[in-house]
Amino acid sequence: MREILIRHSALRLHSRNAAVMIRPILQLGNPALRKKSVPVQEFNWDLKCLADDLEDTLTDAKQRYGYGRGIAAPQIGELKRVVFIDTPDFRSVLVNPTITTLSPATFEVWDSCFSFDVSFFVLVDRLWNIKVDYVDLKGNRQALEAKGDLSELLQHEVDHLDGVLATDRMKNKKAIMVRVEWEKAFKPK
Numbered sequence: 001m002r003e004i005l006i007r008h009s010a011l012r013l014h015s016r017n018a019a020v021m022i023r024p025i026l027q028l029g030n031p032a033l034r035k036k037s038v039p040v041q042e043f044n045w046d047l048k049c050l051a052d053d054l055e056d057t058l059t060d061a062k063q064r065y066g067y068g069r070g071i072a073a074p075q076i077g078e079l080k081r082v083v084f085i086d087t088p089d090f091r092s093v094l095v096n097p098t099i100t101t102l103s104p105a106t107f108e109v110w111d112s113c114f115s116f117d118v119s120f121f122v123l124v125d126r127l128w129n130i131k132v133d134y135v136d137l138k139g140n141r142q143a144l145e146a147k148g149d150l151s152e153l154l155q156h157e158v159d160h161l162d163g164v165l166a167t168d169r170m171k172n173k174k175a176i177m178v179r180v181e182w183e184k185a186f187k188p189k
Protein backbone atom coordinates (compact mmCIF):
# COMPACT_ATOMS: atom_id res chain seq x y z
CA MET A 1 0.00 0.00 0.00
CA ARG A 2 2.74 2.37 0.98
CA GLU A 3 4.59 1.66 -2.25
CA ILE A 4 1.49 2.34 -4.27
CA LEU A 5 0.98 5.65 -2.52
CA ILE A 6 4.56 6.71 -3.12
CA ARG A 7 4.36 5.78 -6.77
CA HIS A 8 1.15 7.72 -7.08
CA SER A 9 2.63 10.83 -5.55
CA ALA A 10 5.65 10.52 -7.83
CA LEU A 11 3.33 10.35 -10.78
CA ARG A 12 1.54 13.46 -9.60
CA LEU A 13 4.82 15.30 -9.27
CA HIS A 14 5.66 14.56 -12.86
CA SER A 15 2.17 15.04 -14.24
CA ARG A 16 1.82 18.24 -16.18
CA ASN A 17 -1.92 17.58 -16.42
CA ALA A 18 -2.47 18.69 -12.84
CA ALA A 19 -2.32 22.38 -13.77
CA VAL A 20 -3.41 24.32 -16.79
CA MET A 21 -0.64 26.70 -17.86
CA ILE A 22 -1.98 29.71 -19.71
CA ARG A 23 0.93 31.88 -20.80
CA PRO A 24 0.77 35.59 -21.74
CA ILE A 25 0.70 36.15 -25.52
CA LEU A 26 3.34 38.65 -26.69
CA GLN A 27 1.90 41.64 -28.53
CA LEU A 28 2.94 43.48 -31.73
CA GLY A 29 5.91 45.68 -30.86
CA ASN A 30 7.53 43.10 -28.57
CA PRO A 31 10.99 42.46 -30.06
CA ALA A 32 10.83 38.71 -29.36
CA LEU A 33 8.12 38.37 -32.05
CA ARG A 34 10.73 39.54 -34.60
CA LYS A 35 13.40 36.97 -33.73
CA LYS A 36 14.10 33.78 -35.65
CA SER A 37 13.30 30.68 -33.63
CA VAL A 38 15.75 27.79 -33.40
CA PRO A 39 15.05 24.18 -34.42
CA VAL A 40 14.21 21.72 -31.67
CA GLN A 41 17.00 19.17 -31.19
CA GLU A 42 15.74 17.12 -28.26
CA PHE A 43 12.34 15.49 -27.95
CA ASN A 44 12.26 15.60 -24.19
CA TRP A 45 10.09 16.61 -21.26
CA ASP A 46 10.68 20.33 -21.85
CA LEU A 47 9.23 19.99 -25.35
CA LYS A 48 6.17 18.16 -23.99
CA CYS A 49 5.64 20.97 -21.44
CA LEU A 50 5.96 23.62 -24.16
CA ALA A 51 3.39 21.73 -26.28
CA ASP A 52 1.01 21.54 -23.31
CA ASP A 53 1.43 25.27 -22.63
CA LEU A 54 0.68 26.08 -26.27
CA GLU A 55 -2.44 23.94 -26.15
CA ASP A 56 -3.68 25.50 -22.88
CA THR A 57 -2.92 29.04 -24.07
CA LEU A 58 -4.66 28.52 -27.43
CA THR A 59 -7.72 26.95 -25.79
CA ASP A 60 -8.00 29.94 -23.45
CA ALA A 61 -7.42 32.50 -26.21
CA LYS A 62 -10.07 30.89 -28.44
CA GLN A 63 -12.60 31.31 -25.65
CA ARG A 64 -11.61 34.91 -24.91
CA TYR A 65 -11.38 36.15 -28.50
CA GLY A 66 -13.94 33.96 -30.23
CA TYR A 67 -11.34 33.21 -32.93
CA GLY A 68 -8.18 31.20 -33.32
CA ARG A 69 -6.92 27.97 -34.82
CA GLY A 70 -3.21 28.05 -34.11
CA ILE A 71 -0.40 29.42 -32.01
CA ALA A 72 3.38 29.50 -32.36
CA ALA A 73 5.93 29.09 -29.56
CA PRO A 74 7.52 32.57 -30.02
CA GLN A 75 4.11 34.09 -29.25
CA ILE A 76 4.55 32.85 -25.68
CA GLY A 77 8.20 33.90 -25.61
CA GLU A 78 9.80 30.54 -26.48
CA LEU A 79 12.02 30.97 -29.52
CA LYS A 80 11.69 27.36 -30.66
CA ARG A 81 10.30 26.05 -33.94
CA VAL A 82 7.06 24.61 -32.56
CA VAL A 83 3.45 25.40 -33.49
CA PHE A 84 0.16 24.00 -32.29
CA ILE A 85 -2.75 23.75 -34.73
CA ASP A 86 -6.31 23.10 -33.60
CA THR A 87 -8.93 22.96 -36.34
CA PRO A 88 -11.93 20.64 -36.74
CA ASP A 89 -10.02 18.71 -39.45
CA PHE A 90 -6.47 18.76 -38.12
CA ARG A 91 -5.12 19.00 -34.59
CA SER A 92 -1.45 18.53 -33.84
CA VAL A 93 1.82 19.89 -32.54
CA LEU A 94 4.26 20.49 -35.40
CA VAL A 95 7.94 20.59 -34.53
CA ASN A 96 10.48 22.06 -36.97
CA PRO A 97 7.87 22.53 -39.74
CA THR A 98 9.05 23.41 -43.24
CA ILE A 99 6.83 24.45 -46.12
CA THR A 100 7.14 23.30 -49.71
CA THR A 101 5.10 25.05 -52.40
CA LEU A 102 3.00 22.61 -54.43
CA SER A 103 1.49 25.16 -56.80
CA PRO A 104 2.12 28.83 -57.55
CA ALA A 105 -1.60 29.59 -57.08
CA THR A 106 -2.38 32.10 -54.34
CA PHE A 107 -5.56 33.43 -52.74
CA GLU A 108 -6.49 36.45 -50.64
CA VAL A 109 -7.12 36.11 -46.92
CA TRP A 110 -8.17 38.62 -44.25
CA ASP A 111 -5.76 37.62 -41.53
CA SER A 112 -5.46 38.52 -37.87
CA CYS A 113 -3.38 37.32 -34.94
CA PHE A 114 -3.53 36.91 -31.16
CA SER A 115 -0.40 39.07 -31.15
CA PHE A 116 -2.54 41.90 -32.59
CA ASP A 117 -5.07 41.20 -29.84
CA VAL A 118 -7.34 40.25 -32.80
CA SER A 119 -8.16 43.97 -32.92
CA PHE A 120 -7.61 44.34 -36.68
CA PHE A 121 -7.39 42.29 -39.87
CA VAL A 122 -5.03 42.66 -42.84
CA LEU A 123 -5.45 41.41 -46.40
CA VAL A 124 -2.63 39.09 -47.46
CA ASP A 125 -1.88 36.66 -50.27
CA ARG A 126 -1.23 33.07 -49.26
CA LEU A 127 -0.29 29.99 -51.23
CA TRP A 128 -3.31 27.78 -51.92
CA ASN A 129 -1.61 24.39 -51.82
CA ILE A 130 1.42 23.47 -49.74
CA LYS A 131 3.16 20.50 -48.20
CA VAL A 132 4.45 20.75 -44.65
CA ASP A 133 7.15 18.43 -43.39
CA TYR A 134 7.44 18.33 -39.62
CA VAL A 135 8.32 16.13 -36.68
CA ASP A 136 5.73 15.04 -34.14
CA LEU A 137 6.18 15.04 -30.36
CA LYS A 138 7.54 11.49 -30.45
CA GLY A 139 10.25 12.50 -32.89
CA ASN A 140 8.63 10.86 -35.93
CA ARG A 141 8.80 12.59 -39.30
CA GLN A 142 5.42 13.50 -40.76
CA ALA A 143 4.17 15.17 -43.93
CA LEU A 144 0.91 16.99 -44.46
CA GLU A 145 -0.61 18.39 -47.63
CA ALA A 146 -2.83 21.40 -47.03
CA LYS A 147 -5.13 23.55 -49.14
CA GLY A 148 -7.11 26.73 -48.54
CA ASP A 149 -7.90 27.50 -44.88
CA LEU A 150 -5.41 25.03 -43.41
CA SER A 151 -2.74 26.08 -45.88
CA GLU A 152 -2.99 29.79 -44.99
CA LEU A 153 -3.09 28.96 -41.27
CA LEU A 154 0.11 26.91 -41.49
CA GLN A 155 1.83 29.69 -43.47
CA HIS A 156 0.80 32.22 -40.78
CA GLU A 157 2.18 30.05 -37.95
CA VAL A 158 5.42 29.10 -39.71
CA ASP A 159 5.96 32.82 -40.47
CA HIS A 160 5.99 33.40 -36.69
CA LEU A 161 9.00 31.07 -36.42
CA ASP A 162 10.91 33.40 -38.74
CA GLY A 163 9.84 36.59 -36.96
CA VAL A 164 7.40 37.46 -39.76
CA LEU A 165 3.93 38.82 -38.91
CA ALA A 166 0.81 39.11 -41.06
CA THR A 167 1.25 42.90 -41.17
CA ASP A 168 4.51 42.34 -43.09
CA ARG A 169 2.50 40.65 -45.83
CA MET A 170 -0.24 43.27 -46.29
CA LYS A 171 -1.16 43.54 -49.97
CA ASN A 172 -1.09 47.33 -49.78
CA LYS A 173 -1.20 50.13 -47.24
CA LYS A 174 -5.00 50.26 -47.31
CA ALA A 175 -5.54 46.54 -46.78
CA ILE A 176 -6.41 46.84 -43.09
CA MET A 177 -9.69 46.84 -41.15
CA VAL A 178 -10.49 47.11 -37.46
CA ARG A 179 -12.24 44.08 -36.07
CA VAL A 180 -15.72 45.61 -35.82
CA GLU A 181 -15.66 46.66 -39.50
CA TRP A 182 -14.27 43.29 -40.60
CA GLU A 183 -17.06 41.53 -38.73
CA LYS A 184 -19.68 43.76 -40.36
CA ALA A 185 -18.27 42.96 -43.80
CA PHE A 186 -17.15 39.34 -43.56
CA LYS A 187 -18.07 37.47 -40.41
CA PRO A 188 -20.29 34.50 -41.24
CA LYS A 189 -23.74 35.09 -39.77
Ligand SMILES: [Zn+2]
Pocket residue numbers: 112113114115156160
Ligand atom coordinates in the same frame (compact mmCIF):
# COMPACT_ATOMS: atom_id res chain seq x y z
ZN1 LIG B 1 -0.28 34.93 -35.30
